[in-house]
Amino acid sequence: MPNGVLAKSLIHKSMGQENPKQDQIFQESSPPKRSLRQAIEVISSLISYSLPIKVFAVKWQLIRNKLEELNSSLIAIEDCDSCQNPIVSGMMSAVLASARDCYDLARRCVDLSYSGKLLMQSDLDAMVAKFDRHVRNLSGIFTAGILSQGFAIVVSRPGVNACKDDVRFYVRDLLTRIKIGDLEMKRHALVNLYDVVVEDEKYVKIIVEVDDIVNILVSLLDSMEMELQQDAVKVVAVISGFDSYRSILIGAGIIGPLIRVLESGSEISKEGAARSLQKLTKNSDNAWSVSAYGGVTALLKICASADSTAELISPACGVLRNLAGVDEIKRFMIEEGAVSTFIKLARSKDEGVQISSIEFLQNIASGDESVRQLVVKEGGIRALVRVFDPKIARSSKSREMALRAIENLCFSSASSISVLMSYGFMDQLLFFLRNGDVSAQELALKAAFRLSGTSEETKKAMGDAGFMSEFVKFLDAKSFEVREMAAVALTSLVSVPKNRKKFVQDDRNVGFLLQLLDQEETNSAKCVQATSLLQMTTTSLHE
Structure with missing residues (x-):
């Protein structure tokens, strides 16, 4: 059955358009759960029916967003004891009446049979407001405690290969629970949301596309319920790890709430907020926002406090490091110690x-x-x-x-x-040149190489400390870069007469250079280095 026919059939049956007498009997005898199920089916069909509409596309997208939100709320209370509540059952009649009016507008847009654009725009705006009112009314029911986690149907998490629509439906269901559930339901939904965003990036993409969810997460950062705040911070910390979505968080005004979490949140919340800010401030454009909300002071206080944990201090340092690129902020940090x-x-x-x-x-x-x-x-x-x-x-x-x-x-x-x-830095450097593993030796050699190119006094000190014999050993290294650094550093040291005399006085140094020249398969670069050093050092014998 085509979507339009299905939607029309469902709505007419629910509203009794085909048989007024049947409608009277249905309204008197239909159990509340059945009425709720019909409302869900009607809303779902209406969403599908409106998809091909080409005119007033923006208005219809707003209506579909509200219909999806409403549908998630209705599904959340299905199979719940609150269905027996006269308030809930009474709302179903109002929802079905709105659906009938919406179908009439949809039919006229499909057929292009509306009388005027301005009038239709006004009618569509009124329809958005009507469905929004239904959503808020349901929210009031949840807030009043009529529905709790123990009664709500749990929508199963889609499989790995689930289509985008299934993923979106699951995310919208979680959103509904976060918006209108009791504390337990909100927490459970946030935990589920965190689990999916950690495991699969496609959920993050859906989250930033779904209306309100980012704004709701941001608002929960200011929640008086510490558990909700902690759970929201965890989700935000994951989203902020994606470059392409950070601007959405910034646009939702997340900097201020994150700073407030740093100032008064739990230790766990503070850690998540600091990690989020560290990622968000990779873009220096966001530095001033952090400063404007007092973030620099809050971060410095965390770093200076003896009560702060290492898990909190480390990302807080990272945020301040990112902010140090702005000169005015750097000066303020220095003034603050x-x-x-x-x-x-x-x-x-x-x-x-x-x-x-x-x-x-x-x-x-x-x-x-x-x-x-x-x-x-x-x-x-x-x-x-x-x-x-x-x-x-x-x-x-x-x-x-x-x-x-x-x-x-x-x-x-x-x-x-x-x-x-x-x-004692010279002794430390020598220790790693002699005893370190390959990576430590290379780092020490690079540092010694740089040090050998500084002042005459430093070169003399390095010669006295014993660096020359260590540089000689590296002339036989496999790596060209290592050999080159060792040769340049050694050349720099033996350019000092005192070091040159010291070098040739140790027979092992000259002997090692001669050994490099005598090897059967001597690398030509090694030959050049060894020959050059021999020529330079042996001149000291005639001085």
Whole structure:
């Protein structure tokens, strides 16, 4: 049966248009559940019937949105004890009457038999308002506690290969429960929503397409019910992880509520809010919004508090790191004592906090000599050297970040290098050159290579510490990049007369270079490097 015929048949039967006497008997004897089922069928048929309509397309889309919302609400109360309530059964008659009027408008739009555009537009606007009123009336019933989770039908989650319509229907059902259910139903729906968005991106896409759902999630961030707030934050944190959907969250006004969660939410909610803000502030355009709502102060307070957990501090550091790119915000952070706060955090035993704080210090000092000097003055070098110390148990990632920060903050300044050496940095670097795994050795070599290109005093200190013999060993490495760095660094050190004499006094150094030349299958690049170094160093014998 065609959709139009089916819709007309269902509506006429429900409203008694075909047989007034039959309608009278039906209204007196039909059980409330049957009346509800008919309303659901009529609404579903009406949605299908309206799809091909070409005129007033925007108006009809608004009507369909309301019909789908209404249908989800009706399905949610089907098979529920509240069906016996006279208020609910009375509403079904009103819903069916509205459906009959809507079908009449749809038929005239299909047939193009309406009398005037303005009049039809007015009638369609009135229809949107009428269905919206039905939805709000149902919402009032839910709020009054007539329906609870224990009575509502649970719509099954669609399978992996489900079509888009099934997924959309499931999401709309969850939306309805979130909007008009009691506390238990709302929580259950939010948990289900989180489960699907974590597992499948297509649900995220549907969510941002469905009217109201993002706005409702944003509004729940301000909920007085902490459990609802926590569940909503979890969903938002997932959505904010997708680049293409962040603008939708921003457009829904999510920044302010997230900041308020940071200020007064539970620890779990704060963690989710910080993670969301970290993702949203990857776009520097959103930095000012965070600042305008007092977010910078709230985040600094979290980072400075002894009560904050590592799970909260780490993403909070990440947000502030993203905001540091805006000069005015960076200056405010510095005035509020951010440098000393993050130097303390760099001493944390938690890897995530340690790495995030070191990254922040690098970002805030990048290209700003005054801030770099402040980091040094506040004890930043000592904190970083301690993270790099091989005698203290640290993750390789933490050490890598500390070494990069040391290079960026110290290697451009002779005075900072002197401070570094006074803290035993040379010995640490040598330890990793000699004893580290391949990746640690390479990182240490890169740092030593950079260090060898600084001042004359630094070169002398490196020569005295024993770097030259370590560089010689790397001349036989498989990697061309490693050999090249070692050769350049060694050349730089032996350019200092004192180091050159020291180098040739150790027979092992010259012997190793000669050994490279004597190998049967000597790499030509190795030959050039070894020959050049031999020529340079042996001149010291005649000085």
